[in-house]
Each structure stands twice: as structure tokens, then as C-alpha cells.
Amino acid sequence: MTKNPVRRFNWTPGLIVGIVLLGAMALVGIIAPFLLSDSANALGDRSLPPSAEHLLGTDQSGHDMFARSLVATRLTLMMTLGATAIAVLIGIVIGTSVWLLPRRGREISLRVIDTMVAFPGLLLALVVAAILGAGAIPAVIAIGFAGIPTFARLTANLAAQVSQREYVSTARLLGVGDRRIVTDHMLPNMAEPLFVLAASNFAQSLTAISALSFVGLGVQSPQYDYGKLLNEALPSLLAGRPEQTVGPAVLIVITGLAAMLLGDGLAAAADPRAGRRTASLGIRRSATGAAASSASVSGDAMVVVDNLVISTTAGKPLVKGISFHINRGEIVGIVGESGSGKSLTAMSVARLLPEGLDATANSMGLDNLDLLGRVDPKVLAQTLSLIYQDPGSTFNPALKMGTQLTEVLRTHRGQSRSVARKTILEALRRVRMTLPEKRMGQHPHELSGGMRQRAMIAAAMATSPSLIIADEPTTALDVTVQAEILREIKRLNRDFSTAVMFISHDIGVVKALCDRVLVMNGGEIVEEIDAKLLTVENATHPYTKALLAATPSVTERLAELPVLDWRTAAAEQAATAKEEEVAR
């Protein structure tokens, strides 16, 4: 919070190569016509093979191909720039002004632009070429026009994003005129992505203009660009002398590549996610824990975790050596604020840690499974079920609910489609899903969030697992649905004595549901307490007290909620403890 998040510009090798290459081509375009025009236009012996005098040989009129290729750079680049300018400028004007139209007009305009975008650009260019005839200027206009719809569409997309930002609506409310909104508020914020798009448009225009010249619709003799040179080289290519094509072909590729590298490089440089990735290694057994691993599994414990450490591969610790157990049939709540490591802890028990994390533990056991060793997926899938936080994204949008819900039963229990279907239907009825048969045939997006979460619970209980991990299962739901989902989980626990690991940041919910509570903060378990004893008076750690004190209850008025500075209290408590220790 102290430092402004300055986005670092990401100089990728591709971007540097792109800039250097494009700069070099621009330089060639400026200089070559001055130095080489004479030798490019001088007539010598015809169709010579490459030699020291003519590096790329001569064409069928006796021109030196090396000089001609370099001289052609200027006209090619100028035409490409012209076409890009037409596409970009008109595209921006159309793309932004569409956004100022009333809603109905905007929708119609966008639909028209979409239809044009779907029309191949080259065909549009051919139409323009047909009207204006063959030639350099018509080719520039044709390719420029062909590029307008795409650029207008992309600008409109950007404008849509920008116009929804707060400063634009604020400006609107303040009565700033439409044109000022576009020039002062929208365009500056779109400049960066527009530049990236312009670079890629340049690359496409280069290819397209050269294509028109190549088929004879662009530059006409005696002028020549890359495409025209390639066109002139075609007869000799088919006659078995490919040398003549080398110059223009190589230069088209280099220039196109440079523009593409520049565009991609700029896009990557502007992407804050770039260069962030690291590999994950899974959970390893820590060196010290190897001997003690089996000793700690004792009595009624169903889950045993001993000294679990999770850190990013860069070394930043996220979970700092926690140990806990969950007994059979017990509901254990883990509370803490976001980032306290509670979800990571749960996901490491489920062996579903995200990529880019490094985890070690002395021992980790679930039922009879050693979670640090090889685990049979068949056994694990039936021992452990999961209920996730956001029911909106946990189901695959492309598959029907029935297919997904019966997946575990069919894959791991070898049940037939119809048997699995019956099991799931029964489970759906148990969680009081309305019209369960119909739901099986629907896609996830046709169900509400509460119904999806119920379906998830039904799937979770269908395998009669020994442990259910529920990672904030009600956070995304509204309060009435939340209560029903919690009741479902409680019933499951009571009827089948399934152990539940319940993750939440809501201490009130945890208190009502769980037998025992682990309070996590900063990657550590700061307190373990019986849920019945979870009150400000009984809690020992200041963070727990703060958490409890900040939980509103109906008997309290909102103004009376204390804002407790628990960190100072924790420091004081630690200091006292140290003093006592010293005194002893």
C-alpha cells in the first residue's frame, strides 16, 4: 500500500528484435533508393545466376535483383503505412462514435460491423480494386478499407470496456460533452491497446498489399514493390530459376515478422500476467519427518497433518508448519481471513494444490492412505469428496449435469449409466432438489447457484466418503440458501457420520455448525478451540477475540461493534509470555 504499483515494462527479446528489425527496414527504405536506384534501373545481361557482381542475379530484363529488392522497400513501406493509416484512423472514428449512438442505433451498427468483419478482407479489397482499377493508390485504398471493419470492431470493444469505467460515467454526470468524453477520457485510456492493434494491422496490410501487387492488381510497371518483384519472378521460378524470388520473398518475411514481433512484444509488455509462471512440485515429505511419519497416526484420527509447510517456489511462506487432526465423524471448522492459508491447507489434504507452490510435510494421512506417497485415485475419489466455494464455476459449462454428477460413480465404482443415475437421483432428492430428473438433463447454466451447490453436495455424498472438504461452500450464496446448505451438511454428518473439514471466514457459521474450530492467521494455527467454548471470554489468542468481537449478533447494535487492534494486543501478550519465561 505504501508504494504505487508501477507496472514494469517488460522488454522481451522478441520486442527488441522486432524494433531493431523494423528500424533497419525503415533505414533501408530511406537510404536504398538514394544509393541503389541507378544500379536497380540499369539494364545488364538478362537472367543471370547469382555472382559477386549481382548477388541475387538479374531478372529477365537484366535488372540487378539485389539492388531492386532493397529499393522496393521504400514504396512497400509507404504503401503499407498509408493503408494502415486509413484502417486505423477511420476504424477509430467509427469504433468510438458507434459508442456515442443511442442504444438501438449502437446495436444495429455493431451488427453491421460484425457482418463486415466476417467478410474476408481480401474480397472487400478486390471489390475496391474492381471499382478503382489496378494501381498503387487503388491498392492502398483497397487494403486500407478492407482493414476498417476489424479495427472499428476492436476499437468498439475497447470503448465498451473504457466507457463502463467510473471516470467516464462521472464525466457524463458532470455534463461533459460526447466529443470531449471521447477525446479526453476514452482515447487516452485506449492508446496502448490501439497501438498494439495498429502494429498487427501493419503486418497484415504489408502481406495484403504485396498480395495485390503479386497478382498484378497493385503497383504497375515501371514502379515496383516487393509484391510486384515477386510477380515478375514467377515465370522464371516456374522455369526452374528460383534465385529471382529470394530477394523480395525474404524481405516480405523479415518486414512482416518484425511488425508481428513488435505487436506481440508490446501486447506481452502490457500484460501484467506475463513472466509470472513457475512450476509446481506437489507435496514432498520433509527430511526430518521421514522417521516420525507413522507414529503420529493415533486413535480415532481420520485426518492427520504433521508440520505442513507451503510456500511459493520463490520462497515466500504461505503456510508455516501447521499440524492438526480430524476425528471420524467430526466437523472441524477452519476460520481465518483471506490469505490466512486455510484453503491451501484444505487443498493440500485433497492433493489439489494449485501450480507454482512448494509444499512439504512430516506426515499427512487420510484414513489408511499416506497422502505423501502414491495414492490410488479410485480409493481417494471414494474416500474424499469436495464442495467448492463458487458454484458458478465448479461445473463444466459444456457438459450436462447428469454426466458430471455420475462421473465418479461410473469411473471409480464401475457403475453402469443407469445405476449411477439412480444413485444420483436419490442423492438429489435427499438434498431436496426440485425436479431432479429434469436437472440431470440440464446444463449448469440452467440451474441457479443454490441448486448447483446442492447438486455438488449430492455428488459429494453419493460415494459415501469418510471425509468431505467444504471450502467456503456458502460464501457465494445468499443467506436463506446458505442456511439450507449448512443444514444439508449437518444432516450428512449426522446420518452417515461423515467427517467434515469446513473452511469459512464466517465465525458465526462455524460456531453453529462445527464441533471444533481451528483459527488460522498468517499461515499458522493460532488457536484450537471447542466450538461450544468459542466466545470472547474463552478465546485465548487476540486474533480470535478480535474475530469474535467483530461478528455482529442480533442483540448488539452496529455502532457498538468494537474495532479491536488485535496486533498490539498480540504483541503485548507475547511480551508478557517472554517476561514470564525470563522470570522463570
Place this chain on the structure above:
Amino acid sequence: MTTSTSVAVAPGGDQPASAPRQTARRSPWLDFAARRFGGLVGTFAVLVVLSFLIVQLIPGDPAVALAGSDATTTEIELLRTRLGLDLPLWQQFLNFVTNLLQGDLGTSFQYNQPVATIIGNRLPFTAYIALVGIVVVLVVAIPLGMFIGVQTRGGRKRWLDTLFGAITGFLDSVPGYVMATIMVILFALGIGLLPLFPPAYSVRVGSAAFILPIAALVIGPICTISRVVRRETGVVLENDYIRTARGWRLSTVVLYLKYALPNLLTTTLTLSGLILSGMLGGALIIESVFALPGLGTGIIKAILDRDFPVIQGMVLVLGMIAALVNLLVDILLGLIDSRTLGAQHD
């Protein structure tokens, strides 16, 4: 394009998502068919107007331009009456549309042959290389991109990622007609490799003549689309529902083919629909290299000859092919994920 992925953001409460419910009783395909048929008719209407305007928009007096630079005044006036250019604009358009609806695309200035016959002779060549090209692109690019995406997920095997990016990036920046030239050098002239294929089309060589044009046509789009697929694979694999599927401990094959691929295809096809219909444009240019007597060489020759009836007819036919390719992509999308049927194109 990109916004169409946000179609079904579910509300948090117990309220069912409303939009799909309204159409739940009727098959979404019915709505889709009705809407897209309307779209095709609309596209056809726009193409008719566009091809009609080609002659009208010729700078200056169209009759003077069409008659050529050395025509006499009487010749120009004769041409004007013959083409009906002396009639009022609305009447010209009406005649154009009436003829069109009777299947009469006019007569070529150059060959004195019905335009419909010329197009009928040339269409199979273009349609063949464009359609086979599209199929080849999809069949190669999707598995390739997915394989690389799975191999490099979450930052694994960075060298493979870099290598793949460099090779596809380079090949992608080689235009189709330059690729065609390279193909001719390598495989037809046999410089460095064997002369396996004929460099130019003739009736004698038959279907072997199509291999190099299709290869030249597909390499660029394969690179572009496999890059899209690679990126989308990375995105899809980070989704919650993939974690759900992992939580169900499914096998790798089921996980990737059943849970990742369909979602991958939706975004991929949405993003690459334009690339696929753009391949039609690429095919037009590549025909020139191999002297294929298709619509591409036909329309280019017609433009150079200022043979306007042929140009108008070919613009119409090519435009409709492009529209059909787009429709085909959307039907594929609908088969994979029925949600996209209801999606508007915005």
C-alpha cells in the same frame, strides 16, 4: 467476439438464470436456424447491393470507363444503352435483381459466355482447396495446440513453449503466396528436396496438383490457431471445473478430452472463425502461383480485363461462400456447446 464468453454468468441467489428458461420449451436449434437463415438472406441482400454498386461507383462515367480509352462517342452510347446505364438508378437495380433472381448473372464482356457457366467451371477448384484446407487446419491445429498447452501448463517445459512460439511465430509471418513459392522451390523444382509434385495445374496431373496449394494455404492458419489453442488450453486448465474434475480423480485422457476440450473448442472456434473464412481470401491468391483455374485467378483476370459482369457474379458467389463458412463454424460451435446458439454476435 471476446464478449460472447460472458453469456451465462449465473446470479448468486436461488433465482434461475432467466434467459435460457424462456427458450427452454423450444429447441434452441429452431431459433438458431430461423435467425441464421434471416442472417443469410440479409448477407445476400447486402452482397447484391454491393455487386450492383461496383459498376455505379466507377469514378466518372461508367460507360466511358467500360468502353475503353479509344472508343468513339457512338460506341460509348451503344454500350450505355446495351447495359441499361441510361436508365434511372432504381430501374437499373430492379433489372439487376430481377435477372439475378432468375439465375441470370449476365454475360461476360470478354468471353461472351454466361457468367454462371464461367463461375460453375471455376467454383469447384476454389471450394475444394478452401474447404479441404479448413478441415486440415482444424484437424492439425487443435491437437497440436492442445498437446503443447498440456505439456507447458503452469510453466512446465519452458523450452518447449519458447520453441513452439518461435517456430509458429516465424511460419505465421510468411504470407501464403510466399509459402507457395517456397513449396514450389522445395517440392516441385526439387531444389534441396525431391520434385514430388507438379508446380502448376493441368488436367493431366489431376489431384496431385492440389497438394502443394493446400499445404501452402494451411501452414499459416495452423500456426495461428494452434497458438490460440495452446493459450486457451492454459486458460481452461486453470478453471475451477477442471479442479472439480481433478477432485473426482479422473484419468488424464478423460480430464483433457472430456472436460477441457469442449470448452477449449468454443473459444477457439469463436476466435478462429474469422481466420477460417479468411482462408478463402488466401486461397484466391494462392491459385495464382499454381495457375489453378479457380475463382481467384478468375476474378483477378476479370478485374484486369474490366469484365464487370464476371466480377459482380464472383463477388456474389464468394461472399456467399464466406457467409456459409461462418455459418458452418457456428453450427459446429452449437454442436459442442448449445449455449452458443443463443449467443448474439457481439
